[in-house]
Amino acid sequence: MMQPRDQLTAKEIRVATLVWEGLTNREIAKIIGTTEQVVKNYLRTAFDKLGVWSRLELALYVANHGGASWASSQADIKPHAETEPQAARLAYAGR
Numbered sequence: 001m002m003q004p005r006d007q008l009t010a011k012e013i014r015v016a017t018l019v020w021e022g023l024t025n026r027e028i029a030k031i032i033g034t035t036e037q038v039v040k041n042y043l044r045t046a047f048d049k050l051g052v053w054s055r056l057e058l059a060l061y062v063a064n065h066g067g068a069s070w071a072s073s074q075a076d077i078k079p080h081a082e083t084e085p086q087a088a089r090l091a092y093a094g095r
Contacts, residue, residue, distance in 0.1 A: 005065060007049045015042040017070045019055050020062035 018028045025039045052058050
């Protein structure tokens with residue numbers, strides 16, 4: 001049976017996981033390399049797909065459906081520990 005989570009795109013899952021981790025829209029935007037408005041758009045569509053109404057409900061949904069395993073179950077999504085600035089530093093250091 002398909003779960004509501006299965007309807008989310010990889011970016012929506014990433015944003016939902018970062019909300020669950022307690023990050024602000026601004027912080028999330030920096031991590032995924034976009035604007036706060038785009039993050040809000042991802043949140044709005046995730047809310048609709050999951051049937052939640054707020055960031056708190058979204059965080060509780062993620063917590064009740066696997067928490068940290070949300071992002072790790074997506075092969076194309078980096079865990080929060082590997083933020084873009086850190087990844088960029090590592091890439092630069094390897095040159």
